[in-house]
Amino acid sequence: MRVGHGMITAALVGLFAACAGPVGGVGGGRDQTETPTHETVCEARCACAGCSAEDEALCSAEQEAAGERAEQAQCQDELAAYTECVRLEGRCVDGQHVTDACDDHAAALSRCLDAADPSCPTVNDGICDELQGTGRCPAGTDAADCRPRCPYTDDGVCDEPHGSGRCPAGTDTADCGSFCPSTDDGICDEPEGTRRCAEGTDERDCNRSSASECDLLRDCGDVSTGCTACAIEKGCSDELDACSSDDACIAFTQCAVTCYDDDDVCLGDCEARYPSGAALFATYTTCVTCDHCYISCGGALSC
Structure with a gap:
């Protein structure tokens, strides 16, 4: 038989309470006191109270459960002091194992167990009662009420740090989950x-x-190297041939290379002078940059 942990919190201090009933040689209303000489608490208790086999098994199960509970709460020293006192200082009085000499140890064990299992009586009421709130409850006992909140939820804008930064992480998950x-x-x-x-x-x-596998190269290159060369080989050769065999397309490219970067006016003039060539060149660059080399050739800026 094994006792569940839920049965042994405050009740631990009464773990070795007296068993009713006289034992041979002790009874008849006489107050006889004996000093136990037994190895365990259960032996001392049962020698005094005359335990049945079931009582002995229950006592052993209680001790095992008490040890587990004390270990979880890191109260092993308090439990050891209490049980040692019960074993050595307990008295057999009229068939009962009396442990009043161990009251101080019992109180110390209770305090240790209570401190390891704090609770808050006002959880989930919308008010933070931990130290940063009302201060009525220990830290970590009113987590639902005390977690950070965001006043801008469900507005379509991510307000966590990787968005607008107006709210703490994890407080605007609906908006930030798809951002x-x-x-x-x-x-x-x-x-x-x-x-x-x-x-x-x-x-x-x-x-x-x-x-495209070409984009894995992460190097734009030119007609003979990098992603561009790969794109021509994999699917843009027709577009390149169409441009390189067209006089207007050749003229447009010769005009365009004279323009400085970001000089839209110059490039616009070239397109106006050679519109058909510009169209063929655009078809070629779309194939290379947008279809095969989006990352390698900076497609985000032009596609």
Whole structure:
């Protein structure tokens, strides 16, 4: 028979309470006191009270359960002091094992067990009663009421640190669960990429990056190197041939290379002068940059 832990909290201090009934040579109303000389508490108790086999088994189960409870609460020293006192200082009086000499040890054990199992009587009432709130309860006993809150939930904006930063982490999960702060940057940030964002929150970057094995090179290159060369080999050769065999497309590319980076006016002039060539070149660059080299060639800026 094994006693459940729930049965032995405050009751631990009464673990070795007296058993009723006289034992041979002790009774008849006479107050006879004997000093126990037994190895265990159960032996001392049962020698005095005349335990049955079932009583002995119950006593052993109680001691084992008490030891487990004390170990969980880190009260082994208090339990050891109490049980040793019960064993050595307990008295057999009229068939009862009396342990009043151990009251101080019992109180120390109770205090230790109570401290290890704090509780708060006002949980889940919407008021934080831990130290940072009303202070009526020990830390960690009113967690539901005391956890940080966000006043901007369910507004479609992620307000946790990786979003607006207005709320603590974990307090705006509905809005932040589908939010990724680094979308359309040419880098897949879902679990199969950098893992900075949740699944499905950086689809454009992740779909692009997984569309072609060429993009794994992470080097844009040119017609003979890197991702560009790979893209031409894997699927853009027709587009390149169409441009390189067209005078207008060649003229457009020769015009475009004279423009400085980010000089939209210059590039616009080239497109206006050679519109058909610009269209063929756009078809080619779309195939390379957007379809095969989205990350390697910075597709987030042009696709």
